[in-house]
Amino acid sequence: MAETRQWQLASRPVGEPTYDDFELVAVDRPEPGPNEVLVKTLYQSVDPYMRGRMRDAESYAEPWDVGDPMQASVVGEVLESNSAEYQEGDVVTGDLLWAEHAVADAGDLQEVNPDHGPISTALGVLGMPGVTAYWGLNDVCEPKPGDTVVVSAAAGAVGSVVGQLANLSGARVVGTAGSEAKVDWLTDDLGFDAAINYKETDDLSAAIDEACPDGVDCYFDNVGGPITDAVWPRLNVDARVAVCGQIALYNATDVPTGPRKLAKLIESRATVEGFLVSDYQQRWGQALERLSTFVRNGDVQYRENVVEGFENAPDAFLGLFEGENIGKQLVNVAERGE
Amino acid sequence: MAETRQWQLASRPVGEPTYDDFELVAVDRPEPGPNEVLVKTLYQSVDPYMRGRMRDAESYAEPWDVGDPMQASVVGEVLESNSAEYQEGDVVTGDLLWAEHAVADAGDLQEVNPDHGPISTALGVLGMPGVTAYWGLNDVCEPKPGDTVVVSAAAGAVGSVVGQLANLSGARVVGTAGSEAKVDWLTDDLGFDAAINYKETDDLSAAIDEACPDGVDCYFDNVGGPITDAVWPRLNVDARVAVCGQIALYNATDVPTGPRKLAKLIESRATVEGFLVSDYQQRWGQALERLSTFVRNGDVQYRENVVEGFENAPDAFLGLFEGENIGKQLVNVAERGE
Numbered sequence: 001m002a003e004t005r006q007w008q009l010a011s012r013p014v015g016e017p018t019y020d021d022f023e024l025v026a027v028d029r030p031e032p033g034p035n036e037v038l039v040k041t042l043y044q045s046v047d048p049y050m051r052g053r054m055r056d057a058e059s060y061a062e063p064w065d066v067g068d069p070m071q072a073s074v075v076g077e078v079l080e081s082n083s084a085e086y087q088e089g090d091v092v093t094g095d096l097l098w099a100e101h102a103v104a105d106a107g108d109l110q111e112v113n114p115d116h117g118p119i120s121t122a123l124g125v126l127g128m129p130g131v132t133a134y135w136g137l138n139d140v141c142e143p144k145p146g147d148t149v150v151v152s153a154a155a156g157a158v159g160s161v162v163g164q165l166a167n168l169s170g171a172r173v174v175g176t177a178g179s180e181a182k183v184d185w186l187t188d189d190l191g192f193d194a195a196i197n198y199k200e201t202d203d204l205s206a207a208i209d210e211a212c213p214d215g216v217d218c219y220f221d222n223v224g225g226p227i228t229d230a231v232w233p234r235l236n237v238d239a240r241v242a243v244c245g246q247i248a249l250y251n252a253t254d255v256p257t258g259p260r261k262l263a264k265l266i267e268s269r270a271t272v273e274g275f276l277v278s279d280y281q282q283r284w285g286q287a288l289e290r291l292s293t294f295v296r297n298g299d300v301q302y303r304e305n306v307v308e309g310f311e312n313a314p315d316a317f318l319g320l321f322e323g324e325n326i327g328k329q330l331v332n333v334a335e336r337g338e
Numbered sequence: 339m340a341e342t343r344q345w346q347l348a349s350r351p352v353g354e355p356t357y358d359d360f361e362l363v364a365v366d367r368p369e370p371g372p373n374e375v376l377v378k379t380l381y382q383s384v385d386p387y388m389r390g391r392m393r394d395a396e397s398y399a400e401p402w403d404v405g406d407p408m409q410a411s412v413v414g415e416v417l418e419s420n421s422a423e424y425q426e427g428d429v430v431t432g433d434l435l436w437a438e439h440a441v442a443d444a445g446d447l448q449e450v451n452p453d454h455g456p457i458s459t460a461l462g463v464l465g466m467p468g469v470t471a472y473w474g475l476n477d478v479c480e481p482k483p484g485d486t487v488v489v490s491a492a493a494g495a496v497g498s499v500v501g502q503l504a505n506l507s508g509a510r511v512v513g514t515a516g517s518e519a520k521v522d523w524l525t526d527d528l529g530f531d532a533a534i535n536y537k538e539t540d541d542l543s544a545a546i547d548e549a550c551p552d553g554v555d556c557y558f559d560n561v562g563g564p565i566t567d568a569v570w571p572r573l574n575v576d577a578r579v580a581v582c583g584q585i586a587l588y589n590a591t592d593v594p595t596g597p598r599k600l601a602k603l604i605e606s607r608a609t610v611e612g613f614l615v616s617d618y619q620q621r622w623g624q625a626l627e628r629l630s631t632f633v634r635n636g637d638v639q640y641r642e643n644v645v646e647g648f649e650n651a652p653d654a655f656l657g658l659f660e661g662e663n664i665g666k667q668l669v670n671v672a673e674r675g676e
Contacts, residue, residue, distance in 0.1 A: 060605045221600065224598070225598075244604070249598065249601060257595070257598060258597070258599040259566065259596070259598070260595060262581045262584055262610070263562065263581075263587060263612075265611065266581055266612040266613070267614075268612060269614055270612055271612075272597075272603065272609070272611070274608055274609075276607055279607060
C-alpha cells in the first residue's frame with residue numbers, strides 16, 4: 001500500500017514552539033471515498049493563527065489534538081477523484097493537512113486556474129491572507145482619502161496587501177517591519193509613504209510621531225505588544241483599530257494584565273474591533289475578484305517566501321515568529337505532474 | 339465690593355490628588371457684562387473626568403492652569419441678569435466654576451424647572467451623567483433582550499442609570515461596586531440581576547463567571563484595571579465594550595504597557611469603543627426626555643451623595659477615588675433664595 005507523510009502535533013508548546021513539538025510520521029496514503037478526492041500537496045501554507053491551535057484552549061478554532069496531523073491550507077493536484085466536479089490533474093485549494101497527500105470532500109475544495117497566475121497565490125494574495133487584508137481594511141478600518149493608515153507586520157502576507165490597498169484608497173500609509181530589506185520593499189516597491197524598521201529603532205514612539213505627523217486614523221494591527229503601544233497614543237479622534245493578529249504575544253506564557261490604555265479610546269472616541277476572515281465567507285469572492293484585478297494590473301504586488309521540501313515545514317512555521325518571511329510564507333511540497 | 343470664593347488648582351497632582359493641590363481663594367465677585375448672568379452656585383458637581391484636567395496633557399478637554407479656578411457643572415440661582423432670557427431667581431445649570439458665584443453668557447446656560455423634581459438632578463440623573471449612561475448604553479453597547487450587560491462602578495452616577503436602562507431593555511444586568519451597601523442597593527432596589535462587591539471578592543474572574551453564566555455581550559466600563567481584566571476573557575462573540583471611564587487608572591503614575599489582551603477581540607470579534615457625551619449634544623434633549631419620564635414613573639431611581647459646604651468641595655472630589663459615593667457626588671454650596 002502506498003504511503004504518505006504527515007506532520008503531527010507531538011506536544012503542546014509552552015512559549016516559543018520548537019522542533020520537538022512536531023513529528024514527521026509515515027502513514028498509509030488515504031483512499032478517497034464516495035464524492036471524495038485524493039489531493040497531492042504542491043504548496044502548504046503556514047500561518048501565525050496556527051499557533052493558537054497548538055494550545056489546548058477553546059477559541060474560534062478547535063485546538064489540534066496531540067498525535068493528530070495538523071491542518072493547513074494547501075494548493076494541490078488531484079490524483080484520484082470520485083467526484084464529477086474534479087478530474088485527475090486538476091489544481092485545487094482547500095483546508096487539508098500538513099501532509100503530502102490528503103483526501104477531501106469535493107465540496108470543500110475550490111478549483112485553482114493555473115492560467116490566472118502562479119498557483120501558489122491561492123494561499124497568499126489571492127487566498128485567505130489577501131481576503132483578510134481586503135475586508136479587514138475596507139470593512140473594519142474603512143480608510144478615507146487623506147487618512148493616515150498604520151499597518152504592523154507590513155511586509156507580511158496580510159500587511160503588504162493592506163498597505164497597498166490603503167494606498168489605492170488615497171491614504172497615507174505607514175508600515176512597521178523587522179528588516180531593512182522589508183522596509184525598502186515597502187517604500188520602494190509597494191508605495192508606502194514611510195516604513196519603520198522596529199528592530200533598528202531606539203524610540204518607536206518618536207518614529208511613529210515622525211512618520212505620522214497628522215496622527216493615526218486607522219491602525220491595522222497584526223502584531224500587538226510594543227508596536228501597538230507606540231501607535232496607541234497617536235490615535236486620532238474617531239480612529240479605527242482593526243485587530244487582525246497579535247503575533248508578538250502568541251508565544252507569551254504570561255499576559256498578566258489586560259488593556260491598560262483604554263482611556264485613550266475615550267479621548268479619541270476610537271473603535272477597536274477584532275475580526276475573523278471566516279466571517280466574510282459570503283463576500284470572499286467579491287474580495288478575490290478585486291484583488292486579482294489589482295494583481296493583474298500591477299496595483300497590488302506580492303512576494304512569497306518559499307521553503308523547499310515537506311520535511312522543512314516546521315522551519316517555515318517557526319520562521320514566522322522570527323520574521324524571516326517577506327510576504328507569504330509557503331512550503332513547496334511537490335511539483336505538479338511529477 | 340462683594341467677594342466670592344473659588345477653588346483654584348494649586349499644583350498638578352502626581353498620582354493620587356491631595357488637599358494640597360487645591361487652594362480656596364477669596365476674589366472680587368465678578369459682575370455680569372452684556373448678555374451675561376451672575377449665578378450663585380447652589381450645587382456643584384464633582385466628576386472623575388476632572389482628574390484628567392488637572393494633568394498637563396493634551397486631551398479632549400483643555401488642562402486647567404495652576405492658579406486658575408477649576409471648572410465644574412453647577413446648578414445655581416440667577417442673582418443678576420443682563421439677558422432677556424433669565425431673570426433674578428431663575429434656577430439654571432451650566433459649566434461654570436468651582437466657585438460660590440460666577441458669571442456666564444446667557445447662551446451657555448440652561449433653565450432648570452424646579453417643578454420637575456429636585457434641582458440637583460440636573461447634575462446627575464437628568465444631567466451629564468444620565469445622558470452619558472443613556473447614549474453610551476444605547477448607541478455604543480446597544481443591548482438586546484437576553485444579552486448580559488456588565489457595568490463597572492455600577493452604583494455611581496453613570497453606572498446606576500446604565501444598569502437600570504439595560505434592565506428596561508430586557509438584558510441580564512450585572513454590576514460591580516465597592517461596598518455591601520452599594521451591592522444591596524443594586525440588587526434590592528435597582529433590579530440588577532447580580533452585583534459583585536469587588537473589594538470583598540477573592541477571585542474576581544470566578545465571580546464574573548458565576549454572575550454571567552452565558553458570558554458577556556455588553557460591557558460598560560467606568561473603571562478599567564483589574565475589573566476590566568476579569569470581564570475581558572468572558573466577552574462573547576460580537577460583544578460590545580463601551581469605554582466610558584477608567585477611574586481605577588486615573589491616578590496611575592506609570593502605565594507601562596498598552597493593551598495586552600487584544601487577541602481576545604479577534605476570537606470574539608468584539609468591538610471596544612471609547613465615547614464622550616459631548617459628541618451627543620444634538621441628541622441631549624432626546625435622552626433627557628426619556629430619562630425624566632423614567633424617573634417620574636419610577637423605572638429609573640437615583641441617589642445623591644451630598645457633601646455640605648463649599649469649603650468641602652475637595653473632599654467630595656477626592657471621595658470619588660475612594661468610592662465613597664453611592665450615586666451622584668455633589669457639593670451643596672448654598673440654599674436657594676437665601
